[in-house]
Amino acid sequence: MSAPPGDHAAALAALASELGADAVREAGPGDLVDGVAPFAVVRPADAEQARRAVAIAARGRIALVASGRGRHLSIGAPPRHLGLLLRMDRVDRVVEHHAADMTVTVEAGCTLAALDERLRRAGQWLPLDPPAPAETTVGGLVAANLAGPLRASQGGVRDLLLGIETVSGEGVVVRGGGRVVKNVAGYDLPRLHVGALGSLGVVLAATFKTVPVPAREGAVEVEVASPREACDLALAMRDAFEPAWLELVAEDGGPATRVVFGCAGLPPEVACGLLLARAEADRPGHHAVEVEDAAARRAELAAFPLREAAAILRVSTLPDRTGLALESLARAARDCGVRAPLSAQVASGIARAAIPDAVAVAPVLRALRARREDPDAAVVVERASAGVKPRLVGDADPWGDPGESLSLVRGVKRALDPGGILSPGRLPGGV
Amino acid sequence: MATGVLARRLRALVGDDGVVDADDVLLVYECDGYTLERAAPELVVLPRTPAETSAVVRLLAEERIAFVPRGAGTGLSGGTLPLAAPVMVCTSRLREIESIDLRNRRLVAQAGVVNSWVTRAVQGDRLLYAPDPSSQTACTIGGNVAENSGGPHTLKYGVTVNHVLGVELVLPSGEVVRLGGAVEDRPGPDLVGFVVGSEGTLGITTRATLRLVRAPEAVRTLLAIFDSVDAASEAVSDVIASGIVPAALEMMDRLVLQAVEQAFSAGFPADAGAVLLVELDGPAAGLEEQAEAVSAVCRRNGSREIRVARDEAERALLWKARKRAFGAVGRLAPNYCTQDGVVPRSRLPEIVRAIAATAERHRLRIGNLLHAGDGNIHPVILFDERDADEVRRVIEAGHEILAACVALGGSLSGEHGIGVEKIGQMPLLFSPDDLLAMTRLKAVFDPEGRANPHKVVPDAKVCVEARTPRRQAAM
Ligand SMILES: Cc1cc2nc3c(=O)[nH]c(=O)nc-3n(C[C@H](O)[C@H](O)[C@H](O)COP(=O)(O)OP(=O)(O)OC[C@H]3O[C@@H](n4cnc5c(N)ncnc54)[C@H](O)[C@@H]3O)c2cc1C
Ligand SMILES: Cc1cc2nc3c(=O)[nH]c(=O)nc-3n(C[C@H](O)[C@H](O)[C@H](O)COP(=O)(O)OP(=O)(O)OC[C@H]3O[C@@H](n4cnc5c(N)ncnc54)[C@H](O)[C@@H]3O)c2cc1C
Numbered sequence: 009m010s011a012p013p014g015d016h017a018a019a020l021a022a023l024a025s026e027l028g029a030d031a032v033r034e035a036g037p038g039d040l041v042d043g044v045a046p047f048a049v050v051r052p053a054d055a056e057q058a059r060r061a062v063a064i065a066a067r068g069r070i071a072l073v074a075s076g077r078g079r080h081l082s083i084g085a086p087p088r089h090l091g092l093l094l095r096m097d098r099v100d101r102v103v104e105h106h107a108a109d110m111t112v113t114v115e116a117g118c119t120l121a122a123l124d125e126r127l128r129r130a131g132q133w134l135p136l137d138p139p140a141p142a143e144t145t146v147g148g149l150v151a152a153n154l155a156g157p158l159r160a161s162q163g164g165v166r167d168l169l170l171g172i173e174t175v176s177g178e179g180v181v182v183r184g185g186g187r188v189v190k191n192v193a194g195y196d197l198p199r200l201h202v203g204a205l206g207s208l209g210v211v212l213a214a215t216f217k218t219v220p221v222p223a224r225e226g227a228v229e230v231e232v233a234s235p236r237e238a239c240d241l242a243l244a245m246r247d248a249f250e251p252a253w254l255e256l257v258a259e260d261g262g263p264a265t266r267v268v269f270g271c272a273g274l275p276p277e278v279a280c281g282l283l284l285a286r287a288e289a290d291r292p293g294h295h296a297v298e299v300e301d302a303a304a305r306r307a308e309l310a311a312f313p314l315r316e317a318a319a320i321l322r323v324s325t326l327p328d329r330t331g332l333a334l335e336s337l338a339r340a341a342r343d344c345g346v347r348a349p350l351s352a353q354v355a356s357g358i359a360r361a362a363i364p365d366a367v368a369v370a371p372v373l374r375a376l377r378a379r380r381e382d383p384d385a386a387v388v389v390e391r392a393s394a395g396v397k398p399r400l401v402g403d404a405d406p407w408g409d410p411g412e413s414l415s416l417v418r419g420v421k422r423a424l425d426p427g428g429i430l431s432p433g434r435l436p437g438g439v
Numbered sequence: 440m441a442t443g444v445l446a447r448r449l450r451a452l453v454g455d456d457g458v459v460d461a462d463d464v465l466l467v468y469e470c471d472g473y474t475l476e477r478a479a480p481e482l483v484v485l486p487r488t489p490a491e492t493s494a495v496v497r498l499l500a501e502e503r504i505a506f507v508p509r510g511a512g513t514g515l516s517g518g519t520l521p522l523a524a525p526v527m528v529c530t531s532r533l534r535e536i537e538s539i540d541l542r543n544r545r546l547v548a549q550a551g552v553v554n555s556w557v558t559r560a561v562q563g564d565r566l567l568y569a570p571d572p573s574s575q576t577a578c579t580i581g582g583n584v585a586e587n588s589g590g591p592h593t594l595k596y597g598v599t600v601n602h603v604l605g606v607e608l609v610l611p612s613g614e615v616v617r618l619g620g621a622v623e624d625r626p627g628p629d630l631v632g633f634v635v636g637s638e639g640t641l642g643i644t645t646r647a648t649l650r651l652v653r654a655p656e657a658v659r660t661l662l663a664i665f666d667s668v669d670a671a672s673e674a675v676s677d678v679i680a681s682g683i684v685p686a687a688l689e690m691m692d693r694l695v696l697q698a699v700e701q702a703f704s705a706g707f708p709a710d711a712g713a714v715l716l717v718e719l720d721g722p723a724a725g726l727e728e729q730a731e732a733v734s735a736v737c738r739r740n741g742s743r744e745i746r747v748a749r750d751e752a753e754r755a756l757l758w759k760a761r762k763r764a765f766g767a768v769g770r771l772a773p774n775y776c777t778q779d780g781v782v783p784r785s786r787l788p789e790i791v792r793a794i795a796a797t798a799e800r801h802r803l804r805i806g807n808l809l810h811a812g813d814g815n816i817h818p819v820i821l822f823d824e825r826d827a828d829e830v831r832r833v834i835e836a837g838h839e840i841l842a843a844c845v846a847l848g849g850s851l852s853g854e855h856g857i858g859v860e861k862i863g864q865m866p867l868l869f870s871p872d873d874l875l876a877m878t879r880l881k882a883v884f885d886p887e888g889r890a891n892p893h894k895v896v897p898d899a900k901v902c903v904e905a906r907t908p909r910r911q912a913a914m
Contacts, residue, residue, distance in 0.1 A: 108680050108785035109814070131682055153624070164624075166632050167601050182876045183869070188781040190598060190813040190853040192587045192636045193861070193868055194895065195877045199600070199632030208628060220682030243542065249722065250653055273725060280724035324624045326543045356623055357543075384622050407626050412616050417627055419883030424876060436626045 016047050016091065019068040023050055026064065027057050039093050041073045042086035042397050046093040053098050055115060055173075055212040062210055063179025065092055065429055073431050074210040076117055076145025079314075080138075080152045082391040084205045085406050086398075088433030094210060096147050102126050103213060104187075111170060111187050113215040116147030132218040135162035137306065139314040147211040153203035156310035157253035157270065160355035165202050168216045172198040174209030177425025187215045200420065207431040207439065208424045222272035225252070226282050227302035229268045230289040235338070235350065238265035239331025241289060242354045245269050249284040254354045255309045256330065261347035262338050265331075268309060270302055312351040317362035319369040319392040321348075321376070325357045325385040333359035333385060340375040344368040366396050370404040377408060410437030440502050442481050442525070449484045452494045457532070459483040468509070468527055472574075473517040473860055474824075475776060475834070480507065480527040487532045489549065489607060489615075489645035495528060496643060497613030505889040506611075508639035510551065510582030513574040515777060516858025518585065518638050522893040528643055530581045536560050537646065544651040545604065545621045550581030550644050554588075557649060566651040569596035572854070573762040581644045587636030589854035591687040591761065592718070594812040596652060598854065600635040605648035608634060608641065611890045621648050633880075638856050639891040641884035655686070655720035659730040660748040660757060663715040663737040664708055668692050668795075668807065671713035672787040674740035675811040678717070679784050681736055683729050687718040688812030692791075694771075695764055695806040695819065702767035705760035708744075715742075715811065716761055761808075765819065768806050772821035777808075778837050779855035780844030784814040793843040794818050801832040815853035816844070842867060857895045865897050 023032045031053060035046045052058040065072045070091035075081055077097050100117035107130035114123055120134070120141035127133050137156035138144055144154060150172070155164045162168070171185030174197075184197025201208055232238050238256045245267065246254060252272035258265040267289070271281035282298060289296035299305045313320050323333040330352040341348035341361060346368045348361040363369050369392065376387050389406035400406050410417070414437040421428070421439050433439070440448075446460045459465060460482050469479040486492040499506050505524040511531060512519055521527060533549035536556065540546070541564050548557055554575040557568040571590035572578055578588070584606060589598040596602075605619035619631035634641055665671040671690055678688060691699065692713045700707045707714060715737065719729045734745050748754040760767075769775045782790045791807060794816070798805040808817040818840055822833045841851050841864055851861045851868055865874060877896045884890070 106783060106785065108676055109783040110679060111783065153629075163597070163601060166629050167597060176872075176876065180872045181870075183873050184876075186848075186850045186868070188783055188814055188849050188853070190589055190593070190781055190810070190815050191850040192854055192856055193851040194857065194865065194873070195880055196587075196600070196633050196636050197873075197876065197880075199629040200880075202629045202632070203626070204628040219684065273721075274728060275725075276728070277722055277725040280722055324622050326540075326545075326621055328542045358624065384620065386622065386625055388626055410627070411625065413618050413627070413630050416616065416618075416630060416883060420628065420630075420633075420880060423879035423883050435628070439627075 015068050019064055019070050019091070020048055022064045023061060026060050027052060031057060035093065041090055041093060042082050043394060044086050044090045046090045049093045049095055051095040051098055055099050058094065058096060058099055058210060058212060059175045059179060059181055061094055062175040066177060066179040066427055069427055069429065071429050071432050074147060074206040076148040077119065077143045079140055079143040080148050080154065080391070083152045084434040085438065086433070087431055096145065099212065105130065107132060110218045111189065111215055112218050113187060113213060114146050115213045116145060116211040118146050120144050120146070120149065127218055128221060131221055133221045134168065134216050135219055136165060136168065137310045139311040146214055150201055150211055150214055151204060151206045157255055157306050157353060160254050160353060161250070161252045162219070166199050169198045169202060169214060170217055171215035172201055172211060173213045174201060174211055176209050177427055177430045182209060185215065189217055205431055205434045207421060207435050210430065224275050224278045225270065225272045225302040226278040227268055227270040227299035227305055228282055228285050228289065228296045229266055229299050230294050230296040231264055231266045232294055234263045235265045235334035236331035238267045239328065239354060242267045242269070243328060245285045245288045246355065248288045249281040251281070253306060256334065256352040256354060257309060258334070258350040261341065261349055262334065265334070268299070268305060270306055309351065312360060312362070313390055315349070315362050317364055318366040319363045319396050320390040321361045321363060321373060321387065322390040323359040323385050323387050325359065325382050327354050327357045329382055329385070330354050330357055330359045332382060336376060336379065336381050337361035340372045341368065343375060344371045360390065369396055370399045373404045377403060407436035445502070446482055448498060449482070449495060452498065453484060453486045453491050457485045457487065468512070471512040471514040471517065471519040473515050473776065473858065474774065475830070476517055476520055476859060478521055480521040481525040483527045483529055485529045485532050489533060492528065492530065492533065492643055492645050493609045493613050493615050496609045496611065499526060499889070500611060500613045503887065503889070505892050507891045508581070508585070508643045510579035511553070511577050513578045514582060514586060514858065515779065515855040516852065516860040518856055518858040518891070518894060520859050522859065524892055530643065530645065531579060533645060540621070541566065543621065546649045546651055547646060548580045548649060549646055550579060552580045554578050554580060554583055561651055565654045567654045568649055569593070569602055569652050570599045573765065580647050584635050584644050584647050585637065585639045586854065586856045589810065589815070591689050591810060594688055594810065595684050595686040600632055602650045603631060603635050603647055604650055606631055606634050606644050607646040609643045609645055611642055611885045611887065619648065638858065638895050640881055640894050642890055657723040657726050658718060658720045658754065659726055660754045661717045661730060661733060662746045662757060663717065663742040664711045664744045665713045665715070665742050667712040668791050669788050670741040671715050672791055672811070674715060674737050674742065675787055676785050677736045677740060678733055679812060681732060683732055685717050685733065685812060686720040687716065689716040689761055690714070690807070690809040690811040691761070691764060692807040694804065695768055695808050698767040698771050698806065699760045699764050702763070702770065703756070703760045705756050707760065716757060764808050768819045768821070772804070773823045775819050775821050776833060776837070777817050777819045778840050779852045780816050780841050780849060781853040782814045782816065782844050782847045782849035784812065786847040786849070787811060787814060790816060790843060790847060794840055797836050797839050801836045803832060803836055810853070813853065814849065838864065859894060862894065862897050
């Protein structure tokens with residue numbers, strides 16, 4: 009499945025003549041994808057140009073990585089080959105927002121902030137809140153399966169995505185799903201692209217379900233002695249009232265950990281939720297306080313994965329084991345001589361640690377994987393700063409065990425990208 | 440292999456009572472809820488466990504025999520109709536709920552577990568399994584996963600795929616793969632999402648890890664009565680646009696109302712043009728305001744009366760009437776079939792008018808049951824299968840209605856699946872390139888094409904008419 013380097017000069021000439029000289033430039037030092045240099049950067053002006061660019065790459069057997077604004081490009085393994093970086097940020101129209109149908113079709117390069125601005129005019133939003141919405145594009149959102157605190161109540165990308173338009177590795181436009189909220193016609197291609205890191209197709213446009221912006225958002229926050237206690241308390245608060253989001257955070261690496269409980273809806277709902285959550289949290293020894301600006305606090309918590317760090321490690325586990333996961337992360341970091349800020353999304357079972365020191369990343373990862381305190385958990389490197397990835401090999405591979413679906417994933421990759429030109433090697437198992 | 444030999448070898452795997460090969464009993468399996476076409480399999484095999492299921496499929500793989508999976512047979516698109524598949528593998532005996540994790544709100548069910556058993560198992564703990572197809576007391580989790588089934592309450596809670604975290608799949612080779620699981624967000628593409636809704640064409644689901652949700656603290660159920668379907672449809676659009684997301688928003692037109700009233704005496708006004716059944720749920724705080732807002736929207740759109748269910752008994756009666764409406768309408772004629780198109784929700788008034796025009800053109804009686812909040816229509820077409828000309832008109836009318844849905848920006852199916860019924864119309868919705876991608880993806884799971892052949896994706900090179908000696912083709 010590995011593509012040969014291909015004929016660069018011929019591809020450049022074809023790109024310049026078909027897309028116009030201003031859409032293509034030689035790559036510079038700022039265009040690395042996870043430390044791997046492309047030879048050129050293509051910035052198509054519209055979806056049709058993007059399709060042509062992929063078709064040219066397919067013909068020349070040139071590997072390419074699609075990118076929005078380059079904000080989450082370090083997710084996954086480094087590409088095995090790279091010829092072209094396909095910057096989709098000019099393909100950025102909001103194609104149609106059908107407010108009455110509560111759906112929106114938007115091109116891949118549109119940022120979440122721009123989309124949000126548009127949807128809010130009709131009192132709606134796309135309730136996904138990954139970090140850095142102003143620098144995150146729709147294509148990156150789908151490809152990297154990004155989500156934030158709201159996932160606790162609104163689901164992830166897979167729950168809101170209705171339809172998709174992609175270019176396959178053969179340069180052919182392939183569509184799946186549609187623009188209605190309920191649809192079972194044909195195989196579910198849209199979901200296949202969620203989390204695929206652009207390796208099964210370049211996303212041209214996507215259609216999402218939108219929802220009304222809640223009238224009010226509120227939050228309470230409480231600090232307790234340890235991550236595990238925080239996790240137990242968070243679940244007790246959840247059982248008292250269904251939260252909109254539910255986060256744990258230990259900025260200085262614990263053991264003291266804060267539970268932040270958010271709710272959203274009509275004013276009486278929010279008031280009721282905050283009251284019940286506080287009643288649960290106000291136990292001897294600690295005291296819950298109301299957060300002044302809940303939405304701002306949520307955005308701050310959402311930004312955790314982008315904070316200054318050598319790497320962000322992520323553990324996916326069951327909700328009631330997120331406390332345990334945070335403690336394992338903290339201990340592994342401490343054993344390697346670093347203190348790692350911690351955060352968790354309890355309802356979705358996601359725990360994260362920001363490892364501050366580049367040399368500590370691989371040892372922490374190895375220690376966590378070797379100990380296997382939680383056999384169901386998956387430990388991955390969510391992002392890493394320049395220079396760290398080359399150290400992440402063998403049992404410190406960014407993904408870890410690809411699992412028993414690997415041969416199916418390989419087959420799916422071959423079906424949609426037979427030449428292996430799209431983000432080769434970035435998925436688990438080197439797919 | 441001769442059928443007799445195969446039956447013997449299968450009996451060795453699943454027990455004597457696990458293989459059906461007597462012609463009269465096989466007739467039970469000649470169709471599912473889609474009765475326009477029938478064909479009995481040569482053999483039905485009913486494994487008792489996931490392990491037996493993979494053993495059966497391994498044997499079929501060795502002998503290169505094609506198979507069709509089946510759950511309870513309530514499907515409405517002919518997904519279980521054997522086409523070039525001699526063996527039917529029925530998972531209805533895989534009936535165990537294997538584990539319940541209340542704290543993490545997960546439940547592992549075998550494929551043959553009936554949908555309503557899941558909620559029953561966790562009800563006492565104030566949890567529920569949200570997808571609630573009207574057939575929920577009969578249909579199985581395996582069938583739900585295969586069809587990505589919905590139900591009235593999926594407007595707020597989402598359909599099956601939103602509640603399935605993992606599946607165990609027996610590939611057509613007999614190999615078992617576990618995709619996803621109790622832990623969310625495993626790295627890589629979402630294969631669970633791809634398998635859900637694949638209509639048994641990728642293999643046999645033996646287990647599923649389901650997500651449970653909290654049972655709502657409070658519920659308000661309203662019945663809004665309108666003089667016309669148009670007015671009711673406008674009200675639906677306005678409710679959705681108002682920013683309120685009801686748990687359910689269902690519509691029934693006059694024909695359906697009359698049938699339901701005859702059958703259940705639920706107190707529906709038989710002279711109304713349409714009713715909306717609206718359910719709001721969630722925390723008690725704020726619910727009353729939402730109910731009032733919905734009532735106001737309905738009144739603004741000409742609702743002549745709004746009734747609120749006063750207690751659980753009244754609510755249950757309304758829902759019983761709605762969930763059994765298909766059956767009630769069915770009593771009006773010797774046969775009925777239903778369509779499952781979807782339109783963007785603001786186009787409901789248009790599609791309802793188009794359906795009325797189609798009914799008139801083909802001299803047919805068509806009632807309308809709609810998951811209106813989702814834009815998912817269920818026109819119920821009445822007919823008599825002994826009248827060949829009428830059958831032909833029924834099929835034509837169905838095609839016209841679906842074509843109208845697609846023309847309005849919608850889809851061929853919201854929850855019942857493509858099966859055999861709508862396969863000929865897939866090109867209305869998808870380009871040859873889209874369909875080719877689907878064909879290739881199917882081959883990843885099923886390279887020999889032995890799992891539920893001739894379903895979902897039309898065979899690229901065979902023209903629709905020539906495919907099989909089916910009734911649709913014969914006309
Ligand atoms: C203050 C700050 C802090 C940062 N901290 C870090 C850090 O700690 N670690 C770090 O590694 N980086 C960090 N970065 C980001 C880093 O500098 C790069 O910007 C980043 O690696 C690129 O991410 P991206 O969002 O542009 O990726 P995107 O372009 O959004 O892509 C995300 C994924 O989606 C795919 N994709 C995107 N668009 C499409 C499409 N249309 N079709 C198909 N697939 C698509 C891509 O191939 C990629 O796999 C930081 C940046 C800033 C400004
Ligand atoms: C009165 C009535 C009301 C209905 N209401 C609704 C509704 O509200 N919403 C809705 O979505 N549907 C509804 N349906 C349709 C039907 O009940 C659903 O499609 C249901 O999910 C089918 O389940 P089943 O177990 O009966 O599957 P079957 O009919 O036996 O099979 C359906 C499809 O699933 C495949 N299949 C079955 N089991 C497996 C398995 N273990 N592994 C792989 N493939 C398998 C079959 O091959 C077939 O393609 C209704 C049907 C009736 C008769």
